[in-house]
Structure formats: structure tokens, C-alpha cells
Amino acid sequence: MTDPAPAPHLEARGLGVRFPGGVQALSGLDLVVRRGELLALIGPSGCGKSTLLRVAAGLAPPSEGGLTVAGEAPARARARRAVAFVFQDPTLLPWRSLHQNVRLPLELARVPLAEQNAAADAALALVGLSEFAAAAPAALSGGMKMRASLARALVTRPELLLLDEPFGALDELTRERLNDELLRLWERDRFTALAVTHSVAEAVLLGDRVVVLSGRPGRVVADIAVALPRPRRAALVGSPEFAAIAAEVRARLRAAAPPDPSDLLART
Ligand SMILES: Nc1ncnc2c1ncn2[C@@H]1O[C@H](COP(=O)(O)OP(=O)(O)OP(=O)(O)O)[C@@H](O)[C@H]1O
16 A cells, blocks of 8 residues: 655645736636645746745735645744745845844744844754854855855754745856755755746755746646656766756646747747
């Protein structure tokens, strides 16, 4: 007998988000992320990927349908520190040391100081930054800042990690290293993760599935299983199996994207 599929962790049903100015960012979006799954989300610019993450974090309300995290409203899941967010910008407070930045979520939650310190030590060790605990963010490279941002997200041991293009601003080699790091952390703790990316290779490298959203308003137009063995590392990107899945994702993404104005010009 095969094991039953893990329970849904994040579940969106008929989700729509319309902003006060009238922009419809998402419409009729159905999506399930199972517990312990790492799901990559890709779609044309402006299709509502960040909006979906913001709804999942309880930072934006749905205007139609709904989204639950572990069966409860996202704001409740966030209040019990079960959800963490990593943004493209590391958003470290410049006047605080790395250690003070990493322990901030626990400080805000009024966790006892000794516990804050122990958890921040462990999180910094996890991302290889222990020796920079006392450093100011300004003294670090972009990749190190992003590592610290990851440590700050993981310090609460979240059940669900939301990643919004976290390595998008980094050079290719640093990005590769950080993807390997993220995979290593996920293999260790098996939190559920929803990762937005603009890179097809990154989506296939990270995801158990790659979900493709259509152009605005965003809804799911393809849900592609990534049948590649784990553990995975960036070196896998050159393999023929990888290339075949990436080609499928690319084709679905191209079909989902609005026409490129330069194509239209070329045809006239
Ligand atoms: N607070 C807001 N008020 C009004 N419109 C918004 C707001 N936030 C986002 N939008 C609009 O909603 C749409 C979806 O935005 P969103 O940032 O979710 O897309 P995205 O897929 O993450 O884009 P990108 O890939 O370029 O980062 C866009 O048209 C954006 O301009």
C-alpha cells in the first residue's frame, strides 16, 4: 500500500484579489500546497505572484474565495509564528548586528531573551554566519545579507516559508550557492515552502512541482510535477532529464504570457 498524500497545508479556493484602485491581481485561483512540499511558482511579471504570497502571509485580504494555512486564516497562522516570509530585499535593520536582526522576530513575540539568543545562534550557524554574528549588515556582501534574511525567517522554526524571488538580485554564482543552501535547509527541516521565481531553472531545481500562473489576473494554467531525485543541487541543471522538464515549463510559461510588443511590431 502506498502512503497517503500529506495533508494540504496551504489551500486557495477560487481566490481573487482586487485592489482598491480596481486592479484585479488574481481571479479564480485554486492551489493546494501539501505539508512538507516545496512548490515553485512562476508566471509573467505582474500576474499576482507576490499578491498570492501576501494573502498567504495574512498581509492582503482576498476579495473573492479564500485561502487557508493549516486550515486556519493566514493571519492566525502568522500570529502563532507558523509562517515566515523572505523578500527579495534582505530588509535587515542597519543599526542592529546580524545576531540582533536574526533574533528580532522572537523579540517582537516577547520570547525570553535566553531563548532568543539560543535560537539566533542556531539559525546563524545553520546558514554559516556564526562568525559574523556581531557584524553590522553594511559590512556584509549581498549573498551574506540574504543568508541572514533566511536565518531570520527560520529562527521561529516556521511550518510554512514564503519566498518572494529571494535570490533574484544576486549574481549567478551566489544565487546557485544560496539555492543549494535553501535545498539543504529544506531537506533538514522539511517545512512547507512556496517559492516565487522568474527563473525556469530555479523553479525546476527547487520544486516538487512547478505551478505556472497566467498573465493578470493570475490563475493556475499548468501544474508540472518535477520527477527528479532528491537531494538536488545546482549541478543537476545540466542533465538531460532536467532540460526536458525545464523545456515543458518554459513552453507553458510562454503560452501563459501576454504577447511581447516587439513580436507584434515584427509582424506589422
Ligand atoms: N497595493 C496595490 N495596489 C494596487 N495594485 C497593486 C498593489 N499591489 C500589486 N498591485 C498590482 O497587482 C498586480 C499584481 O502584482 P504582483 O506584485 O502580485 O505581481 P507579480 O506577479 O509578483 O509581479 P512581478 O513578477 O513583476 O514581481 C500588478 O498589476 C500590480 O501593479
